Amino acid sequence: MPVPCRRDCGKNAVLKRPKTGDALCKECFFWAFETEIHYTITKAQLFNKGDSVAIGASGGKDSTVLAYVLKTLNKRYNYGLNLLLLSIDEGITGYRDDSLETVKQNRDDYEMPLKILSYKDLYGWTMDEIVAQIGRKNNCTFCGVFRRQALDRGAAMLDVKCIATGHNADDIAETVLMNVLRGDIARLKRCTSISTGSEGTIPRVKPLKYTYEKEIVMYAHYKKLVYFSTECVFAPNAYRGHARALLKDMEKIRPSCIMDIIYSGETMSVKEQVSLPTQRICSRCKFVSSQEVCKACVLLEGLNKGLPKLGIGKSSKAKKMLEEYNSKQINNESELEVAVKDLNNVSDVTVDKSKGLCRNKKNTNKENDVDKCNKNNCCGGTCKSNAKNVDPAVSNKKLNMLLEQYGLEEQTTVNHPNNQDKEKVNGSHTPENSDDEEPAQNGDDEDDTCSSACGRLGSLQIGF
Amino acid sequence: MICKKCASPMAVILRKKDHYCENCFILSTNHKFRACIGKNKVLSPNENVLICLSGGVGSAVLLDLVHHGISLENNKKLRIVPHFIHLFDDNVPEVSDAILKKCQKYNFDIYFVHLSDYLNNNTQLPEVNQIVALKEDDKIKFTRLLNCMPSTAANDYLLKVKRHLFIKYAKQLNCSAIFTAETTNTLAINLLCNLAIGRGSQVQNDVGFCDVRDEKVKILRPMKDISKEELDYYVKIKKLVSITRTNVKSNSLQSAISSFVSDLQQNFQSTISTVCKTADKIGDYEEDKASGKCVICKSALFTKDMKLSALEATNISKTVSLGNMNFQQDLENNSELLNILENNSNNSMFPLINKYLCYGCSRNHSEMSKPELLQIG
Ligand SMILES: [Zn+2]
Ligand SMILES: [Zn+2]
Ligand SMILES: [Zn+2]
Ligand SMILES: [Zn+2]
Numbered sequence A: 001m002p003v004p005c006r007r008d009c010g011k012n013a014v015l016k017r018p019k020t021g022d023a024l025c026k027e028c029f030f031w032a033f034e035t036e037i038h039y040t041i042t043k044a045q046l047f048n049k050g051d052s053v054a055i056g057a058s059g060g061k062d063s064t065v066l067a068y069v070l071k072t073l074n075k076r077y078n079y080g081l082n083l084l085l086l087s088i089d090e091g092i093t094g095y096r097d098d099s100l101e102t103v104k105q106n107r108d109d110y111e112m113p114l115k116i117l118s119y120k121d122l123y124g125w126t127m128d129e130i131v132a133q134i135g136r137k138n139n140c141t142f143c144g145v146f147r148r149q150a151l152d153r154g155a156a157m158l159d160v161k162c163i164a165t166g167h168n169a170d171d172i173a174e175t176v177l178m179n180v181l182r183g184d185i186a187r188l189k190r191c192t193s194i195s196t197g198s199e200g201t202i203p204r205v206k207p208l209k210y211t212y213e214k215e216i217v218m219y220a221h222y223k224k225l226v227y228f229s230t231e232c233v234f235a236p237n238a239y240r241g242h243a244r245a246l247l248k249d250m251e252k253i254r255p256s257c258i259m260d261i262i263y264s265g266e267t268m269s270v271k272e273q274v275s276l277p278t279q280r281i282c283s284r285c286k287f288v289s290s291q292e293v294c295k296a297c298v299l300l301e302g303l304n305k306g307l308p309k310l311g312i313g314k315s316s317k318a319k320k321m322l323e324e325y326n327s328k329q330i331n332n333e334s335e336l337e338v339a340v341k342d343l344n345n346v347s348d349v350t351v352d353k354s355k356g357l358c359r360n361k362k363n364t365n366k367e368n369d370v371d372k373c374n375k376n377n378c379c380g381g382t383c384k385s386n387a388k389n390v391d392p393a394v395s396n397k398k399l400n401m402l403l404e405q406y407g408l409e410e411q412t413t414v415n416h417p418n419n420q421d422k423e424k425v426n427g428s429h430t431p432e433n434s435d436d437e438e439p440a441q442n443g444d445d446e447d448d449t450c451s452s453a454c455g456r457l458g459s460l461q462i463g464f
Numbered sequence B: 001m002i003c004k005k006c007a008s009p010m011a012v013i014l015r016k017k018d019h020y021c022e023n024c025f026i027l028s029t030n031h032k033f034r035a036c037i038g039k040n041k042v043l044s045p046n047e048n049v050l051i052c053l054s055g056g057v058g059s060a061v062l063l064d065l066v067h068h069g070i071s072l073e074n075n076k077k078l079r080i081v082p083h084f085i086h087l088f089d090d091n092v093p094e095v096s097d098a099i100l101k102k103c104q105k106y107n108f109d110i111y112f113v114h115l116s117d118y119l120n121n122n123t124q125l126p127e128v129n130q131i132v133a134l135k136e137d138d139k140i141k142f143t144r145l146l147n148c149m150p151s152t153a154a155n156d157y158l159l160k161v162k163r164h165l166f167i168k169y170a171k172q173l174n175c176s177a178i179f180t181a182e183t184t185n186t187l188a189i190n191l192l193c194n195l196a197i198g199r200g201s202q203v204q205n206d207v208g209f210c211d212v213r214d215e216k217v218k219i220l221r222p223m224k225d226i227s228k229e230e231l232d233y234y235v236k237i238k239k240l241v242s243i244t245r246t247n248v249k250s251n252s253l254q255s256a257i258s259s260f261v262s263d264l265q266q267n268f269q270s271t272i273s274t275v276c277k278t279a280d281k282i283g284d285y286e287e288d289k290a291s292g293k294c295v296i297c298k299s300a301l302f303t304k305d306m307k308l309s310a311l312e313a314t315n316i317s318k319t320v321s322l323g324n325m326n327f328q329q330d331l332e333n334n335s336e337l338l339n340i341l342e343n344n345s346n347n348s349m350f351p352l353i354n355k356y357l358c359y360g361c362s363r364n365h366s367e368m369s370k371p372e373l374l375q376i377g
């Protein structure tokens, strides 16, 4: 029985909006979806006319939909924005190939300039080189820390006014829950703001802040947008895993809870007597940091001054130099050690906690028992959860489930052969990339996980 | 294994690592209870305190702790004048009987009040130790009210009903304070529930030690530092009787969160205390900035200045899903989009918000099949 579109447009509805439950036709859904984002952008004054805006592009669904919608709205409502795609390439042989291909496809489809910046461009080192230097033990620390800052560094190099990321409402609600579970009051306070960035830094904005992940997937599907989907193989830290499992359960019961949790975060205040770590700017690189010198700089210094052996002269002058060097060296090393230890602490707490609660994870795990990790990735093959292209059939199953639940159309177009070609993958649950796994804000403020490249928690993750 | 305090044989293991003998354990639980009241310095000597008993494990222990405290004759005596109340419905009549027996054992008088008394403006104290049902009329009305909400809203609403009744009878009995029996675990659940239903700004009053929303009567939670694990040992050692019944409707956010938290309890008791410590850091009650109080939960109506929040975003979702095609044309030809969207307020999800109701209560209201039963606005 055809259901008429709720907006009285005369057409039949093809879907029930996951967010509001209203039955809409395809065009009305597109319009509602886009108009909401337009409202968010204008009401929160995310951009100014003439701004250059870098879209953190990973090739995943969120950033793909973001790029498409921003392009559409920019034209429709005359934002006057200069949009460009910014992708980060960690320089792990073979790792980014597929997702960068997708981003290039976006570039062509949306006629937007694309800048791919490598770790080499940003830091002077590729992850492959870092692995060669540091060995396999701590490399995930590096890729985690570097990744957190990569978009900021990239945006600075491109001289843009702001960075737009694809964080959606589910990501933000999940982050609120996660920060409560791990007692992180500072991030709890910050994580719901739509725009972040302190004086002198490039702000990051989240135009999809109130957009449901399910609607993003459906929008991409009905618009036939091309995106790259990694199966949910990356292991979030245990707290995020728990938060995600809880949120999924709750969304089934009361879909509005995603908005309600965001509202809670937005209106919650922190007691005055609670002292929050202040965010400041790294004295070396000028990016956001919670310390005098940010972790990325500490790690870089260790890398750069690390190993060269000095010819030892016998003169007193040379001896003095050597002493100085040595003491400096010791400092660097201990600084480095402290930083690495510090980073691993987070994982220390979480290792082992993946058992029991994180139902979603368990399933993905099984798939990951087969070591998919590319020997050449940042983890040197020790990591279990390497992002990989997924069997499209598996992902289509997920989309089909979503369509079964919310689609009203008699026949969906998923299995149409042309379609399948175009949609590389349509996974519904895709914490795709740097911009996605980091619902926190700036530089230092992120999770200390290495989810982008290998999905491990530092070096201590024992496989979910 | 021996007690970590006195080297007697161990009887209790907390958090899988701390060993106590029975004696030291009971002492330490008493201490936690007293320390919680003491350090918060909210009670003056010989104050009338209304103590709310549900019949569950928490209230069995609370009753015992209070009894023990006021029976002391040294300088550690708990200097309060306790009054007891139990709110009941018709679902489980044996709970009321059990509570009555228990109170008689301790030689305490107790008042029984039916939940549907919420609809009754008359505030006459019932006779002590008498389980009298209310007018059928009110009961039917109250049941209809609860039944017209989905379970999440009903669970939430019931909490507000109980809070209202506690305060109403506290005033009747000249009590300036109320004790309720929430443990660490319950409060962790309540914190997550509060967040999940949009009550983030109300956490301090709903989850903290002290609810100060009423000017005359404070609601205190003196067992907030005691865990469920400790309660269970306490009940076992002291051979207390409790009737466990879950009064949370299933298939609700509250039931999902509470099974989530009991899963956590199995393996991560520390996460639960972390959650509670987080709760202690949330909130700063900005009473003076409030424009009024929610008629249901009595929370300050929130008027923090925000350009855009999930409230506006929710309204817009509704507006754009209902607007007709003309409306779309208007928007596309008109640069005054924001005004049009916002002035289309007959589509508002929450017609009573910030005038009569807070966000959380508005959400419940929006889900009621017969919102007129609330008789608001
Ligand atoms: Zn339509
Ligand atoms: Zn790694
Ligand atoms: Zn730096
Ligand atoms: Zn002992």
Ligand SMILES: [Zn+2]
Binding pocket: B294, B295, B296, B297, B298, B299, B357, B358, B359, B360, B361, B362
């Ligand atoms: Zn309210």
